[in-house]
Amino acid sequence: MKQEITVALAGNPNSGKTSLFNALTGLNHKVSNFPGTTVDKKVGYCKLTSEIKAQIIDLPGTYSLYPKSTDELVTYDILRNKAETDFPDLVLFIADASNLKRNLLLLTQVADLGVPVILALNMVDLAERKGIFYDMDVLSETLNIPVVSINARNKKGIDQIKKLIANQSLHKKNTYLSLDNIDTKLLDEICEITDKKNAYAALQYAINVSSFATNRAKQVNAVFEKHNFKSKNFQENEILKRYHLIDEAVRAGKKERISSNTSRVGNCLVFKHFVFSVSSNFFVERIPYAVGRAWV
Amino acid sequence: MKLSKLAYNQVAQVKAIQGEELSLKLFEMGVLPGEEVELENIAPFGDPIAIRVGEYKMCLRLSDAECVEVTVIK
Numbered sequence: 141m142k143q144e145i146t147v148a149l150a151g152n153p154n155s156g157k158t159s160l161f162n163a164l165t166g167l168n169h170k171v172s173n174f175p176g177t178t179v180d181k182k183v184g185y186c187k188l189t190s191e192i193k194a195q196i197i198d199l200p201g202t203y204s205l206y207p208k209s210t211d212e213l214v215t216y217d218i219l220r221n222k223a224e225t226d227f228p229d230l231v232l233f234i235a236d237a238s239n240l241k242r243n244l245l246l247l248t249q250v251a252d253l254g255v256p257v258i259l260a261l262n263m264v265d266l267a268e269r270k271g272i273f274y275d276m277d278v279l280s281e282t283l284n285i286p287v288v289s290i291n292a293r294n295k296k297g298i299d300q301i302k303k304l305i306a307n308q309s310l311h312k313k314n315t316y317l318s319l320d321n322i323d324t325k326l327l328d329e330i331c332e333i334t335d336k337k338n339a340y341a342a343l344q345y346a347i348n349v350s351s352f353a354t355n356r357a358k359q360v361n362a363v364f365e366k367h368n369f370k371s372k373n374f375q376e377n378e379i380l381k382r383y384h385l386i387d388e389a390v391r392a393g394k395k396e397r398i399s400s401n402t403s404r405v406g407n408c409l410v411f412k413h414f415v416f417s418v419s420s421n422f423f424v425e426r427i428p429y430a431v432g433r434a435w436v
Numbered sequence: 437m438k439l440s441k442l443a444y445n446q447v448a449q450v451k452a453i454q455g456e457e458l459s460l461k462l463f464e465m466g467v468l469p470g471e472e473v474e475l476e477n478i479a480p481f482g483d484p485i486a487i488r489v490g491e492y493k494m495c496l497r498l499s500d501a502e503c504v505e506v507t508v509i510k
């Protein structure tokens with residue numbers, strides 16, 4: 141058993157990673173409602189038990205393992221290079237429960253890199269206001285990873301997270317995407333060029349470098365061409381397959397919650413009002429984001 | 437019909453997305469074939485637009501919305 145566990149906090153932009161980082165480490169990094177606040181990785185420490193402590197790394201948020209900007213690249217550097225000293229023992233993945241499907245796309249990609257993942261389901265309050273309730277046990281079972289519900293802003297569920305991080309017997313690697321339909325010769329060659337054992341990590345890395353003008357890219361592209369491998373087709377297929385699996389897990393994990401003391405009509409009115417206010421808020425918040433970051 | 441032409445209170449289903457880069461990008465964001473979409477809001481001057489996809493909302497440039505083929509279902 142390790143006395144110091146390196147934990148990377150990963151997740152989509154604005155899912156509450158820095159809030160959780162602050163709650164775990166007692167530090168006070170900048171939290172904001174503007175996605176992309178954290179652009180560099182930050183490190184802090186957290187005492188889990190009298191013997192075990194954790195080194196916590198706060199990473200910038202991203203939507204997928206195929207980065208479109210340099211701060212997104214930081215995330216991958218540490219997650220895909222096992223030789224690096226700060227390669228995490230564990231990824232603590234923070235997902236926005238009000239938008240679970242899209243958040244889980246990255247979770248399944250990160251897990252497939254060959255690192256154990258635990259899921260902290262955040263923003264549960266926002267999901268519940270939208271009428272979405274999840275059963276943590278069912279999610280945990282369908283995703284095959286430990287799941288805890290938290291509120292990073294109000295520091296709820298933090299002790300449970302610490303217990304899960306300390307309990308190393310629960311940390312296990314998981315594979316979501318099967319590469320059975322990919323030519324094994326191609327995978328072997330890509331693993332060799334990229335010097336990686338995990339085939340998905342190798343392929344993902346190769347696809348990312350293939351668009352640069354480097355010698356490594358030339359090598360990669362030569363192998364892709366030789367095996368008639370179309371990276372865009374692979375990626376599209378990958379995303380669709382992942383969402384297929386996620387759809388099932390999310391559907392299974394949803395709980396029906398019928399309110400007993402409010403009438404149906406009342407619920408409806410409240411709900412409508414909420415939708416209106418959320419969409420107008422959303423709009424103000426997300427426009428700079430959509431223009432400035434997501435579509436570059 | 438194109439997603440950019442969707443009116444308020446119309447519910448549509450994504451059929452296809454034109455362009456390799458864009459479809460990959462939108463797939464990642466959860467805009468997938470079969471997914472339900474609805475127009476939520478239009479920015480001043482008409483661009484970008486906010487849409488609901490499944491149970492969440494996102495913004496889209498009008499030029500990108502033009503590449504998304506949808507079928508109105510409601």
Ligand SMILES: Nc1nc2c(ncn2[C@@H]2O[C@H](COP(=O)(O)OP(=O)(O)OP(=O)(O)O)[C@@H](O)[C@H]2O)c(=O)[nH]1
Nearest residue numbers: 153154155156157158159172176177178201263293
């Ligand atoms: N309602 C609610 N808000 C939360 C919760 N957790 C965090 N927030 C808020 O969500 C916003 C984003 O939180 P951050 O911790 O900055 O998110 P982040 O993932 O670090 O964001 P980036 O670094 O920009 O990717 C802040 O305004 C937080 O106060 C929660 O459980 N419920």
Ligand SMILES: [Mg+2]
Nearest residue numbers: 157158177178
């Ligand atoms: Mg942050």
